[in-house]
Amino acid sequence: SRERPRPVDAGGWNLSAPRTGGTVSVVAVSPRFDKDHVVFAGTLAGLYRSTDGGQTWQPSGSGLNSPFVDAIVISPKFEQDHTVLVGTRQGGLFRSTDEGNTWFAVEFWSKGASVTSVALSPTFESDGIAIAGTEGGGVFRSTNRGRTWNPSNFGLLDTAVLSVAFSPA
DSSP: OOOOOOOOOOSSOOOOSOGGGOSEEEEEEOTTHHHHOOEEEEETTEEEEESSTTSSOEEOOTTOSOSOEEEEEEOTTHHHHOOEEEEETTTEEEEESSTTSSOEEEOOSSTTOOEEEEEEOTTHHHHOOEEEEEBTTEEEEESSTTSSOEEOOTTOSOSBOOOOOOOOO
């Protein structure tokens, strides 16, 4: 008789908050997590922020017009510039410069885009370049730390972009 495999140990996982926000679709950790303990979680019911390393969570969506958060990126200089970008379904892209207390819609050429992903260049601190993938609108690019965005689709064969990234080089 064959021995049945044992369940895999989850390595100490535990529920850190009630399921108020529902399914978590994305998590982003502050670059200075060891110092500030800031974590953002995007859910199907809004954006949540923890300032105590994930022990407690509070809604962080003042100004977001869509509860469906699919993308979060935190500035590498978060400690100084307090900047976070959040992509939402059918609501577009939002930017906060006050650690996620308030959010402002970023204007894209296509209104109400579903922003599926956001990435910052490896040299974002100096060049301010970011890209965002959208569901049907292709890729958008910012060269001013996410304040304004322009389409960047030349050569792109499909405008449904689920993920974006920068090469470390």
